[in-house]
Amino acid sequence: MSPKRSVEKRKQFRGFPFHKSRGQHILKNAAVTDAMVEKAQLRPTDTVLEVGAGTGNLTVRLLKYAKKVVAFEVDPRMIIELTKRVQALGPELASRLEVIHGDVLRANWPFFDVFVANIPYQISSPLLFRLLAHRPAFRSAVIMFQREFAQRLIARPGDPAYGRLAVNVQLLARVEHLMKVSRNSFRPPPRVDSSVVRIQLRQPAPPLDFREWDGLLRLCFARKHRTLGSLFGQSRVVQLLQTNRARIRDEAAKSQNTTSADTTASALMEMVNDTDLALDDTDENENAASSFVPPPDVMDTVPLEAEDGSALTAVRTEIHGILSEQGLLQTRAAKMSLEDFLRLLCTLQAHGFRFTS
Numbered sequence: 001m002s003p004k005r006s007v008e009k010r011k012q013f014r015g016f017p018f019h020k021s022r023g024q025h026i027l028k029n030a031a032v033t034d035a036m037v038e039k040a041q042l043r044p045t046d047t048v049l050e051v052g053a054g055t056g057n058l059t060v061r062l063l064k065y066a067k068k069v070v071a072f073e074v075d076p077r078m079i080i081e082l083t084k085r086v087q088a089l090g091p092e093l094a095s096r097l098e099v100i101h102g103d104v105l106r107a108n109w110p111f112f113d114v115f116v117a118n119i120p121y122q123i124s125s126p127l128l129f130r131l132l133a134h135r136p137a138f139r140s141a142v143i144m145f146q147r148e149f150a151q152r153l154i155a156r157p158g159d160p161a162y163g164r165l166a167v168n169v170q171l172l173a174r175v176e177h178l179m180k181v182s183r184n185s186f187r188p189p190p191r192v193d194s195s196v197v198r199i200q201l202r203q204p205a206p207p208l209d210f211r212e213w214d215g216l217l218r219l220c221f222a223r224k225h226r227t228l229g230s231l232f233g234q235s236r237v238v239q240l241l242q243t244n245r246a247r248i249r250d251e252a253a254k255s256q257n258t259t260s261a262d263t264t265a266s267a268l269m270e271m272v273n274d275t276d277l278a279l280d281d282t283d284e285n286e287n288a289a290s291s292f293v294p295p296p297d298v299m300d301t302v303p304l305e306a307e308d309g310s311a312l313t314a315v316r317t318e319i320h321g322i323l324s325e326q327g328l329l330q331t332r333a334a335k336m337s338l339e340d341f342l343r344l345l346c347t348l349q350a351h352g353f354r355f356t357s
């Protein structure tokens with residue numbers, strides 16, 4: 001067999017080729033699949049949601065421990081293999097499986113207690129935010145991610161991978177790294193290593209306006225190594241905060257507080273659809289902060305007496321005072337904790353400032 005042919009053969013399963021575009025990397029290492037199921041701590045009464053069942057390496061193990069497994073799979077060829085395999089296990093186990101053919105991101109999700117999946121990595125970000133927004137809350141999710149993505153989820157202040165993704169996810173859930181998985185555990189091996197993480201929703205969800213929260217994070221992480229004093233001193237930022245505050249005050253007479261449960265849910269759904277979060281939100285990711293990106297030549301120390309009108313100067317002074325009072329003038333997003341961000345948002349909001357229109 002020619003070398004080229006043997007490579008082709010390795011990429012196939014029972015005659016059909018795997019599609020990289022669908023993230024079809026089958027988990028062939030039984031020790032890893034067993035460990036994922038064990039970490040899921042399933043109960044005999046559980047309904048499990050699996051995404052991307054493939055040929056069923058994980059599914060067949062889940063069926064042994066759960067009352068029911070609902071598995072999404074987009075590729076009909078995989079579903080045929082999966083169905084044959086599960087039927088061979090006998091009617092008892094086969095009756096526990098429900099396969100849903102389709103794109104998991106476009107479908108309605110059924111009720112589930114636990115989520116377990118080796119997902120296609122290209123849908124990591126929208127799938128994760130869909131999970132974080134899912135209600136009723138599930139007990140836990142055990143998910144295989146690309147290692148680099150997993151590191152961005154668990155990153156702590158000061159870590160190079162710490163960014164908007166980590167802060168947003170950690171606001172809504174506890175995230176725990178469970179194990180590293182080498183690329184050789186898959187067939188065909190992907191170009192990247194992987195990690196399994198556990199996610200547990202914080203209950204109840206923090207009572208925040210998530211648009212405001214994410215607006216603050218976009219600003220702070222647009223330049224995560226820059227001081228807050230410098231970021232909030234920029235004319236564009238001061239102008240925006242001032243304009244929003246004036247409008248909100250005008251509207252306040254006509255409408256009620258915007259931090260309702262409905263607003264929270266719909267804001268979370270916006271984050272689900274926010275492809276910016278799939279990007280690397282280091283300083284270079286200017287897309288993530290388009291409305292706030294300062295001109296590159298803005299100096300680190302912005303003079304308070306700028307020549308942009310007394311109203312703006314007064315607002316700039318006010319913001320400077322708030323940051324100074326909170327001890328945050330010299331603080332940089334790269335090192336701020338979740339609590340620092342929450343405190344900053346609450347304080348700015350108490351002064352009537354808003355990040356979104």
Ligand SMILES: C[S@@+](CC[C@H](N)C(=O)[O-])C[C@H]1O[C@@H](n2cnc3c(N)ncnc32)[C@H](O)[C@@H]1O
Pocket residue numbers: 022023024025026027028051052053054055056057058072073074075078102103104105118119120123
């Ligand atoms: C990484 S493989 C995992 C297969 C299997 N669970 C395993 O661990 O061996 C990902 C699977 O997700 C499926 N898939 C890709 N995109 C999907 C989507 N949007 N909705 C549902 N399934 C999808 C692929 O066809 C593939 O079978």
